[in-house]
Amino acid sequence: MIIYMRKQRLFLLAIALLLIALSWWGVAAARSGLVVRSIRHNGVPMLYIAPQPSGKIPGVLIAHGFAGSKQLMLGYGQVLAHAGYAAMLWDFGGHGANPAPLEGFSLQKDLDIATAALLEQPEVDSTRLALLGHSMGSGAVMSAGIRDRNRFAATVAISPTGAAVTPFAPRNLQLQAGSWEGGFVNNAQQLLKKAGEENNNLSQGRGRKLVIVPNVEHITILFSDASHQAARRWLDATFGVQNNSNYVDRRMVWYGLHLLAWLILLAAIAPSLTLHSTQHEARVLPIKSYFGLLLAPLLASSVLPLISRVANIQNLGGLMVGGALGIWFFVAGTIWLIILLRVPRPTILAIGIGLLFFAILWMAFGAIAQIVWLQWWLIPARLKLVPLLSIACFPWFLASGISQQNADPVKRVAWWLLETTMLIGGLLLVLSLLPQLGFIFLVLPLFPPIMAILSFAASQVKETWSYAIGSAIFFGWTIASAFPLAA
Numbered sequence: 001m002i003i004y005m006r007k008q009r010l011f012l013l014a015i016a017l018l019l020i021a022l023s024w025w026g027v028a029a030a031r032s033g034l035v036v037r038s039i040r041h042n043g044v045p046m047l048y049i050a051p052q053p054s055g056k057i058p059g060v061l062i063a064h065g066f067a068g069s070k071q072l073m074l075g076y077g078q079v080l081a082h083a084g085y086a087a088m089l090w091d092f093g094g095h096g097a098n099p100a101p102l103e104g105f106s107l108q109k110d111l112d113i114a115t116a117a118l119l120e121q122p123e124v125d126s127t128r129l130a131l132l133g134h135s136m137g138s139g140a141v142m143s144a145g146i147r148d149r150n151r152f153a154a155t156v157a158i159s160p161t162g163a164a165v166t167p168f169a170p171r172n173l174q175l176q177a178g179s180w181e182g183g184f185v186n187n188a189q190q191l192l193k194k195a196g197e198e199n200n201n202l203s204q205g206r207g208r209k210l211v212i213v214p215n216v217e218h219i220t221i222l223f224s225d226a227s228h229q230a231a232r233r234w235l236d237a238t239f240g241v242q243n244n245s246n247y248v249d250r251r252m253v254w255y256g257l258h259l260l261a262w263l264i265l266l267a268a269i270a271p272s273l274t275l276h277s278t279q280h281e282a283r284v285l286p287i288k289s290y291f292g293l294l295l296a297p298l299l300a301s302s303v304l305p306l307i308s309r310v311a312n313i314q315n316l317g318g319l320m321v322g323g324a325l326g327i328w329f330f331v332a333g334t335i336w337l338i339i340l341l342r343v344p345r346p347t348i349l350a351i352g353i354g355l356l357f358f359a360i361l362w363m364a365f366g367a368i369a370q371i372v373w374l375q376w377w378l379i380p381a382r383l384k385l386v387p388l389l390s391i392a393c394f395p396w397f398l399a400s401g402i403s404q405q406n407a408d409p410v411k412r413v414a415w416w417l418l419e420t421t422m423l424i425g426g427l428l429l430v431l432s433l434l435p436q437l438g439f440i441f442l443v444l445p446l447f448p449p450i451m452a453i454l455s456f457a458a459s460q461v462k463e464t465w466s467y468a469i470g471s472a473i474f475f476g477w478t479i480a481s482a483f484p485l486a487a
Contacts, residue, residue, distance in 0.1 A: 012268035019261035026254035027368060034081050041117045044110050045097040046070065049077045050086035050123045058128035058153075058239050059086045059118045061144075063111065065135025065159070066439055067321070067483050069096030069375040072222060075249045076132055079228040082247035085130075085235065088118040092137070094320070094484040096375040101487035102320070107140040108147075115144075130235050131170070132156040134222060135184075139163050142191075145170025153205070154238040156231045159184040159218050160191055167196030171205030174234040176227055178216035185212065202238050209234065218442045223252050223373075255372045262364030263456060270460035284340050289403035292339035293419060296399075297426025300332035305433045314436055315486035317392075318385055321439050322483025326392035326476070328430060333395025340402055346465045354469025357461050361474040365453070366481075375481060382480045390476030397454075397475070398468035404458050416455040420448045443482075450478070 039046040047070045050057065060080055062073045070089035077087040092110050094102035119126050131152050133141035142163035145155040154172035157163075159181060165173065173195055175188040192198065192210045199208040211230045213221050221227050225248050236243065304324060307313060317323030337343060366376035378386070404415055424444050431441055454474075458467045 009268045009271065012264055016261045016265035016268060019257055019264070023254045023258035023261060023368060026257070027251050027372060030078060030249070030251050030254075034078075035123070037121075039117055042113050043098070043100055044090050044113045044117075046088060046090040046114055046117055047074075047077070048086070048088050048118070048121055049074075049081040050121065051081055051084055054084070054086075054123050056125040057084055057086050057123055058130060058235065058241070059088065059121070059124040059126075060130045060132055060235065061111065061114055061118060061141065062087055062089045063131070063133035063137030063140050064089070064092065064095065065133075065137050067095070067443070068134065068137070071096070071370065071373050071375055073132075073134065073137075074251070074371075074373065075223055075228055076231060078249050078251070079225075079232055079245075079247060080235070083232050083236070083245040084241060084243050086118070086121060086124045088114050088121075090114040090117075091375070092140075094486070097377075097379050099379055099381040099485065102484055103487060107136070108143065111140050111144055128153060128239055130154040130156070130238065132158070132231055134158040135161060135218065142170055142173070145173070149205075154202075154207075154235055156234060157188075157191070158227065158231075159221060160188050162187065163191070165191055165195040167206065167208075172202050172207035172234070172238050174207075174209045174211065174231065176211045176213055176221070176230060178213050178218065178221040178224075180215065180217035181221070184218065207234075207238070217445065219445065223249075225249065251372045255368055258368045259364050259453075262360060263453070266360055266364070266457060266460050284342050284402060288340050290418075292336040292399060293403065293422050295339065296332040296336040297422045298429065299335050300328050301426045301429040301433065303331045304328060304430055308434060313434060317388060318381075318486050319389075319479070320484040320486050321437055322389075322479045323486070324430075324434075324437055325427075325440065325483075326389045326479060328427070329396045329475075330392040332426065333393070333397070333399050336399035337395050340399060342402070343398065344402065344464050350463050350465040351469060353461065353463060353466040355473075357457070357466055357470030358473040361453075361457065361470060362477065365474070365478070378477070378481055381485055385480045386473070386476050388476075389479050390473045393475045393479075394468060394472035397471040398464065401458060401464040401467040401471075404455070405462065405464055407459075409459065412455055412459050416452055419455075420451050423447055423451065450475075 035050045035052040037048040062076050064073050070091050073089050077089050080087050091098035093100040093106040118124055129152050131141035131145050138157035139161040141155055142157050145152045146169040149169045155170040156174045158176045160175055175192055177185040177188040188210055195208050199206050213224050213227045216224045313324050370376045427440055454471050461467050
């Protein structure tokens with residue numbers, strides 16, 4: 001039996017390593033035939049993508065939304081570059097790898113810097129330029145298209161916010177919204193009305209179109225091939241480009257395979273990490289675990305409005321919105337631990353395994369994300385926030401680990417459903433009390449898959465402190481990477 005289990009674990013390890021290598025190959029292959037340059041102008045980090053080789057081709061400026069980054073918009077950049085366009089992506093102030101604060105006029109300032117950098121690239125035809133932006137970035141590109149109507153031949157606004165559009169400006173405006181993001185659909189419809197309703201007169205710059213992308217919301221629209229291709233076709237029609245590109249951006253599939261492979265790897269090595277000791281476990285009554293999970297989010301949600309009376313709740317801890325999220329986890333987790341009344345004693349070995357567990361999660365979730373969808377490698381201004389955010393998240397994951405210890409697979413699935421439900425419910429309550437934290441609503445769909453990953457990890461790393469330390473640092477790192485830096 002022992003020999004069989006060892007062979008089984010070695011087989012899983014081999015499969016995991018093979019899938020990891022295959023995933024990196026798949027992502028690298030998506031860049032085949034493209035020029036990719038990392039650029040920094042006036043402190044703004046940028047990424048330039050174009051076909052290779054090429055003559056003079058149209059250029060497209062691609063702007064991300066709030067709490068986004070240039071990586072998050074890479075799907076559009078890849079599709080357009082394979083279709084014969086030169087794409088410039090960048091990080092707005094306070095986002096991604098840009099340490100500058102996000103201020104009133106910084107969006108247009110950063111966009112102008114990116115425009116200048118795009119025009120310097122040898123492949124770009126300066127007479128054929130277009131704009132594409134998502135959410136916050138949609139407002140920036142529409143404003144730029146209105147301000148410099150004669151410079152930009154087309155504007156694509158995805159999940160649009162607002163701008164002073166008219167039937168004449170910006171030129172050739174395409175609006176996109178996901179069918180699951182009702183508020184942005186309404187915004188798009190209002191903008192279309194102000195812009196003069198749908199119109200196919202692209203030759204005079206008066207083209208107008210609304211595209212409702214099916215079965216996506218504010219984040220998943222960015223990975224939708226229907227959205228990518230709608231933007232490409234609009235630009236093709238604007239510039240009279242004839243191309244036979246059949247490229248579909250499947251990098252997120254490779255990313256998912258990479259994540260799965262690391263979880264398989266964790267399952268393969270987890271038995272070697274298990275402490276095989278129960279002397280440090282803190283056994284609690286199940287009723288306390290459930291009661292704590294039900295009560296803690298509600299109490300934490302009522303504490304944040306009190307904090308907002310004495311502090312700027314939007315910029316706590318040096319992050320916009322993300323700091324408030326960290327405080328919520330700290331308050332909820334502390335209340336949950338108080339209800340449990342029992343905390344296991346840590347050991348040096350458990351702490352060491354927890355750090356190794358974090359390293360595995362870091363590689364699984366983020367190593368390949370850096371070149372697929374997320375600025376995972378933190379700049380110093382973000383890195384220094386990780387310890388504080390990790391400490392804030394630690395009580396929640398310690399309480400969760402205590403409550404889940406020794407649970408069988410069925411109970412863990414039930415626990416994941418309950419924990420996710422209470423997390424989302426508690427944060428929705430926060431939003432009803434503090435509307436200024438509204439961006440949290442847009443990231444709520446990320447909580448179920450992240451908590452599922454951590455729940456699976458808890459089933460493998462059975463020692464409570466190891467799970468809590470690894471999960472808390474990972475979650476702190478994720479918050480530090482995703483939310484904008486506060487001024």
